[in-house]
Amino acid sequence: MIRKILIANRGEIALRIQRACREMGIASVAVHSTADADSMHVRLADESVCIGPPPARDSYLNIPAILSAAAITGADAIHPGYGFLSENASFAEMVELHGFVFIGPSPAHIRMMGDKIAAKEAMLKLGVPLVPGSDGALPSLASAVEVADRIGYPVLIKAAAGGGGRGMKVALVPDELAEAWQVARTESKAAFGNDAVYMEKYLDRPRHIEMQILADSYGNVVHFGERDCSLQRRHQKILEEAGSPVLSAAQRDALGETVTSALKGLGYRNAGTLEFLYQDGQFSFIEMNTRLQVEHPITEMVSNIDLVREQIRIASGEPLGYDQSAVTFSGHAIECRINAEDPETFIPTPGLVTIYHPPGGLGVRVDSALYAGYRVPPYYDSLIAKLIVHAPDRAQAIARLRRAIDEFAIIGVKTTLPLHRQILDDPSFQAGDYTIHWLEKFVAGLQADRPDAA
Structure with a gap:
């Protein structure tokens, strides 16, 4: 141990x-x-x-x-x-070469899934559905034109080694393809040291659905349900839900069976999350994250499983000790990512936290390292807290989250708490009627309504 x-x-x-x-x-x-x-x-x-x-x-x-x-x-x-x-696959390799246990998947799987083209090829062989697109990297503009003509516009050019929206460009019509292809390659080279790009069909109203799994070293793989991470700004997640407001239990079970079967075939180990676009009843694999996710708490809340504890147990060589039938889900959970940012301009706001009072009560969890007197540094990601609520159903979770936001006091730096309150009050969110493009339009509407917008 x-x-x-x-x-x-x-x-x-x-x-x-x-x-x-x-x-x-x-x-x-x-x-x-x-x-x-x-x-x-x-x-x-x-x-x-x-x-x-x-x-x-x-x-x-x-x-x-x-x-x-x-x-x-x-x-x-x-x-x-x-x-x-x-x-970082090289880091995982060096950890193991120096005699330490790396609490995560194998370096080979980290490297495979870090290359978006290799990941899609592996998943296709294992029977996981993909978004229509190129079979691999696009070596030339001519190859990009050929694929776009085959799958139809609009199309999305994506960095093979990318993530977080960098090296990602949309071409709505043929005249926009050359610029999108070149800009994506340039951004990819600058961000990742690799200018390889590939193409996918651009879906106009998808949801971002991901599925959490754990796998031990003995071939056992279980899933812990889906998370809906469709509320994104500039491809960065803002609010997540478990489960998704639009999926049925049958759809969850079918996706879970596909995912666990694929990862058994891959021989995967430890925690991982497979991400999909979901539109018109169809799931399309986009990438796999070979690590613990920021939004893992909502999965823990609905499954009552400590995912970090399980990661450590698996890395220690222990078997999972349970199968899929033992994993049950209860209620609904929502997470708000709270950033030290101006809620209107999204400019980071490092500085001294003078007052910090997190909310409490039944079904409320706050993951944060803040305290009164802490100075938020300007050097790192602006995420400073995660507010998570759990309730018997989605309506009660929204009500609980609204109450928790009203209790949450972070004074001294501006935060995105007001934005989350505005999201909760919107009828479309309350109805669960949103896609990955919804939040960008919502924020643009808020900015247009500001008195100084003119």
Whole structure:
């Protein structure tokens, strides 16, 4: 059994992993930059090691420093959390080569799923449905024209090594294809060091549905239902629900069977999430995340399963110990991602938190590393808290979330809490009638209605 885990991350996710370690009787080691010396994950860890100055490239992405910290503290394993090095196959390889347990999938699977073209090819062979598109990378503009003519406009050009909306461009008509192809390649090269791009049919009103799985080292794979992550701005998720307002239990079971069968065939291990576009009753695979997701708490709330604990158990060599029939779902859960950003302009707002009062009550959970007196640094992602609620049904979850937002006090920095309150009050959201394009239009409408918009 693993006795000590170094957490190669920061903030709320580092704190989340620490809590699982504490309940399992496992010691935790926090690593931190000089900017995070007073962070809550550092204060609550059993041990801590400073690994560099504020820029992530010199600290949280500094592989030699992280491995050295693991060695000098006698850690058995390393948990990468999400972001930073969590989907870096070379890091996972180096962790294992230096004699530590990597709490995640194999380096080979991380590398495969990190290449969007390779991921789609693998899933196609395993019987997972795909969005119509190119069979691989587009070597030339002429090849892009040929594929677009075959599948029909509009089309989407995407970076093979991409994510987060970078290297992604839409061509609505043939005259826009050349520019979309070139801009996507340029952005991909700048962001990922790889200009390979591929093409998919652009769906005009899809939902973003993802499915959480766990797999052990003995061929056992189970799913924990779907999450609806359609509320996105610039391809970044803002609010997530479990389960989806538009899926039936039969659709969930069918998708789950497809997903678990595919990952058994792949020989996958540990936690993973398969992401799909859903339109007109059809699921189309887009990518797989080989790590813990930001939105994992809503799955935990409806399944009553601690996903981090399960990750650690699997990495320790333990079998899951249960099959799909033992996984049950109860009620509805919603998560709001709260960022230190101006809710109207979305400009980051680092600074000193003078008052911090999280909400409470039945079915309310807050994952955050904030405290009064904490200074939000300007160097990292602006996510500062996740507000999660669980209730017997969706209507009650929305009511509970509205109440929790009204209780939540974060003073000293602007946050996106007001935006979440506006989303909850919108009739379309309340009816569950939205797609991945809905939030962009909603925000544009709010901005147009502002007194200074003219």
